[in-house]
Amino acid sequence: MSGVKTEAIGHVVEPVLAAAGYDLEEIVVLTPPGRRDIRVVVDRDGGAHLDALADLSRELDAALEATDLMGEQPYDLEVTTPGIGRPLTLPRHWRRNQGRSAKIEYTDDGKSTSVVARIGSLDGDAVTLVKADKGRLRTIELNLDDVQRAVVEVDFRRPGEAELRACGLDDDEIARRRAPADADPADTDPADTDSDN
Incomplete structure (x- = not known):
């Protein structure tokens, strides 16, 4: 084919x-x-x-x-x-992954740098990243044109409420993200499905 x-x-x-x-x-x-x-x-x-x-x-x-x-x-x-590890290449990818942890490689003053941070709100072609660093929250404003590569990462820790709020999530979404994984099957991450012909 x-x-x-x-x-x-x-x-x-x-x-x-x-x-x-x-x-x-x-x-x-x-x-x-x-x-x-x-x-x-x-x-x-x-x-x-x-x-x-x-x-x-x-x-x-x-x-x-x-x-x-x-x-x-x-x-x-x-x-x-889309699963973990798929590149974030369009503004909608960033919007749909708000609050998730991602590894972002970007250009800052001509230098290549990288950060692991939570995806915050998207405003036009700029995204706010939220980085938890030694108990403190730091935000990074990043223009999407400066991003070289970005992928959602497996997140092994449950984020705190303040961290999710800094990402711009509403109360309902914060409660959903903070709930134990087995709280409600309807709240699990999207799954795959197959159809055989």
Whole structure:
């Protein structure tokens, strides 16, 4: 399958995604011997949970099946959200990851530097980063044009309320982020879902 095929898949699925309120982040087509795997990476404000992704997978599968694009050979369709380690390249990526820990490499007065900090509020093309340093909070204002690379990191510590508030999160989101992981299954991070054809 060539890049043209991936682009053609995008033309079929993008209207379905837009109608459901999702952005298409990436399409990956893998062709291990004897099969085809299609991964559609999507995102939206507020994230997406397992049930929503399962519904979306069925809609995308129906849209693909309504065309002759995929031909007769079976394929596996996976609909997923961006995971840890995916680069933050667009303003919406920063907005949707507000409050999360990220490693950011950027240019500061002509020098390359890096920081691990929480993503704060986004204002146009500038983002506020919140760095907890020895019990104190420090903010860094950063223009997105100065970012060389940024990725969300696995966060092994539960942030304090003051740290999340400094990121610009509202009370409901702060309560959700501070709740124990097993408090409510509906509040877990987005999950992947597969649809076999």
